[in-house]
Amino acid sequence: MTEPTPAGQSGVVVRSTVFGRIVRNPLGLTAIVALVIIGAAAAFAQVLAPYDQNFSDITNTLAAPGGEYILGTDSGGRDVLSRLLYGGQLTLASALLCASVAILIGLPTGLIAGYYGGWFDSTASWFANMILSLPGIMVLLSVRAALGPSVWLAMIVFGILLSPGYFRLTRTVVQSVRNELYVDAARVSGLSDLRIIARHIMSVVRAPIIIQTSIVAGVAIAIQSGLDFLGLGDPAQATWGIMLSDGFRNVYLNPLLLVWPTLAIMLTIASLVLLGNAVRDALEDGQKITAKRRPAGEKKPSRSAALPAVEAGTEQHLLKVSHLAVGYPQADGSIKTVVDDVSFHIDRGEVLSIVGESGSGKSQTAFSILGLLPDTARIVGGSIQFDGTYTVAPGDDTVSAERLGALRGRRISYIPQEPMSNLDPAFTIGSQLVRPMTVVLGISKAEARARALELLAKVGIPNPQRTFDAYPHEVSGGMAQRVLIAGAISCEPDLVIADEPTTALDVTVQAEVLDLLRTMQRQLGVGVIIVTHNFGVVADLADRVVVMQSGRVVEEGEVLDILRHPKHPYTQTLLASMLEDKQPMTKLTVDAAAGGTA
Amino acid sequence: MVSFTLRRLGAGVVLLIAISILTYSILFFSSANIARNLVGDQATEEQVALKEQQLGLDQPFLSRFADWFMSALSGDFGRSWFTSEPVAVAIANRLPITLTLVAVAILLTAIVSTLIGMLAAVKRGWMDRAVQVGAVIGYAAPGFVLAVLFVTLFAVQLRLVPPVSTISPGAGAAAWFTSLLLPVIALAINAVASSAQQLRSAIIKQLERDYVRTLRSRGIAEREILFRHVLRSAAPAGLTILSLQFIGMLGGAVIVEQIFALPGIGSLAVTATSAGDIPVVMGVVLFTVIIVIVVNLLVDLVNGWLNPKVRVS
Secondary structure, eight states: OOOOOOTTGGOOOOOOHHHHHHHHHHHHHHHHHHHHHHHHHHHHHHHHOSSSSTTTTGTTTTTOSBBBBTBOOTSSSBHHHHHHHHHHHHHHHHHHHHHHHHHHHHHHHHHHHHHHOOOHHHHHHHHHHHTTTTTTTHHHHHHHHHHHHHHHHHHHHHHHHHHHHHHHHHHHHHHHTSSSSHHHHHTTTOOHHHHHHHIIHHHHHHHHEEEEEEEHHHHHHHHHHHHHHHHOTTTTOOOOOHHHHHHHTTTOOOOOHHHHHHHHHHHHHHHHHHHHHHHOOOOOOTTTOOOOOTTTTTOOSSSSOOOOOTTTOOOOOOOOEEEEEEEETTTTTEEEEEEEEEEEEEOTTEEEEEEEESSHHHHHHHHHHOOOOOOTOOEEEEEETTTEEEOOOTTTTSSSHHHHHHHBBTEEEEEOOOGGOOOOOOSSSSHHHHHHHHHHHHOOHHHHHHHHHHHHHTTTTHHHHHHHHHHHSSHHHHHHHHHHHHHHHHTTTEEEEEEEETTSSOHHHHHHHHHHHHHHHHHHOOOOOOOOOOOOHHHHHHHHEEEEEEEEEEEEHHHHHHHHSSSHHHHHHHHHHHHTHHHHOOOOOHHHHHHOOO | HHHHHHHHHHHHHHHOOOOOOOHHHHHHHGGGHHHHHHTTOOOHHHHHEEEEHTTTTOOOHHHHHHHHHHHHHTTTBOOOOOOOOHHHHHHHHHHHHHHHHHHHHHHHHHHHHHHHHHHHHHOOOHHHHHHHHHHHHHHHOOHHHHHHHHHHIIIISSSOOSOOOOTTTOOHHHHHHHHHHHHHHHHHHHHHHHHHHHHHHHHHHHTSSSSHHHHHHHHHOHHHHHIIIIHHHHHHHHHHHHHHHHHHHHHHHHHHHHHOOOOHHHHHHHHHHHHHHHHEEEEHHHHHHHHHHHHHHHHHHHHHHHHHHHOOO
């Protein structure tokens, strides 16, 4: 079993520049080196190339590689290597032109549309959608028919065609930061819009633009080569596309001619894509969690082995959590512990409340019981037993999906915090209630339907049939929470875990939902774990309380004891922050007001 | 729903008219030497003038466009200046080939990229990394480069398929299959590479939604959550990705048809634009845009139908 890593160790993050991280990424470095070599070879073609691109040795056409012509000659007796180098010039320059045009149009319009919105936004978005629905090559063919075979013109037009990509990207990014607090703060402090855009917004847009450009440049190279391949370019200028076309025409005589331009095109585009990926990875590095590495010599605990028996004398507890620790592996190999050495138990028909502020690990504890932790989470210590059987045996590092699968819905159920996002918007409320009952209880659809209507009435929904037929967006938040409570009790579980069940609701609705929870708990006699930060909820419902801070249990006891005699300073702070105990405010009298202004 | 459809249809018609005007006005400036090219170098100035008059080239822009537009409205797209074949007939003969090519390729892309995207999203780990690597390779090989390699390898070197298509509107199924197999794959590989990755992100985004966790807590099996809920929620994003791929393929088909010598819209477009055959170019552009509009409309309708908020109202 892994020892829980001490908290704090995970906080050590090696800060490095984005460029540094790209260079340290082997693929990123390869891509940069390849692009630099390709770029330099093209830029210095005049110096490097042994022959002029159009110098033709008529007596020596389609020569094999080696000898005087290192890569051989093409059908016109021209040196393949020289043409490859010169071809890079035009191909890379046109990709650069295309990307520049696209950025010059897409970036400013995206900034303005995202920052100011309004009519400009709607007009520009309309244009962007229009351009996106044009088939690129068809447009380029028409332009060529109209204005002649100019590579530069074609690339400018293609740049315009690709500009919606930048427009959309910039607009989305700007919209997402426009209302961030730091942008508001900059605005309030009197910075001009121009300076806000230059300082705060450009820094956010920069990285996605680089990534997009790596893709756009690749597409431009493909299209430019494609046009030249079709013979729609300028035949006097060597490009990779023209070389490919020459090779294709002579495929029976010298298929090797195809290899060089193909390699050049594929290597360049692949390097661009890899560079884009490397930039993306470098930016995401902060949040990236690498796959878990096991310390050498440690063997994976076998799941098929028989479960050890739980500690004698604890079988009667409905749920017992012992020394539970939950952590998340970090990029640097350490484990960030969010729940540490947490122990408590709950018996049938009991209401236990886990109290703490956000980040105290209370929800993580609840999700460990349900087996609904994110994939990256690891159980780094302790055990959980339900009704005398381990769901997390000592030594397990994840919650067994198999064991929990048999319990979830059937014996343990869950009431979430935010009612609206916890119903699938695409299905009716009725079908979301009926399906679990047919799966878990094995009853027919008609039976489940009757039961669902009954449940809806039971949780205080005035017109069960209408709510049953409704989609989630058609009911209010309070109503949706009642639906979720109905869902949680629909299969007669032994334990209900409610994660902040009233936090997202209006104050008036909160009281009703708490009433409902209490009534349900008494009628059904189920055990309930309520996760909350609100001592009002605790006082209202709970029999016992577990107070958590920074992933640890700081105090546990009967609800009345804790409310009256909190021992731990943290509990005292939590209690003191409630309004109930405060002195009523004195009325603001004329005297006081007069005194205040004197 | 009806008004939604009508609005989209209206927007499509506006787009169509806008593009017709734009294309026609660009092409207008290019038609200066057409008459001379048609009658030949030896022709007299009178003959050139006569030809210009026949084609209506002596008319001002507005009246030329109005003429074309009115006859196009009545289904008459004119005749090719070079072959005298009616444009509508030329397109009708070639459209089935291009549409079959693109439709089969997009279907293949949809199936393969959904499968790959789903596996990468659910399994993560090595599968995920393999998809990333595959995407780079797929991106790096433009469709036409693949087409060239396929012809070289399978037709020229291995002689498994005929290097030039034997397809024609009346040909049998076997000819269609052998003629379209390689072009379809050449078109689809690039599309699969980019859409599989985008579909992966769309599916991961849905898997992280709150309701997925709640469904799990209710005892619904992982497989059912994935196929019944997650794929359905990711469908609108997926369809939008595929509709953009479809537009890209219409362009890609132009070059791929040329390589495999498929007598589709693409080769018609290349010949017509090289020669400056304005009626044919206009016809090709118009039909392509109509296809794009219809596909986008279908995607909007399906997405609207998938979204209960739109469907109910």
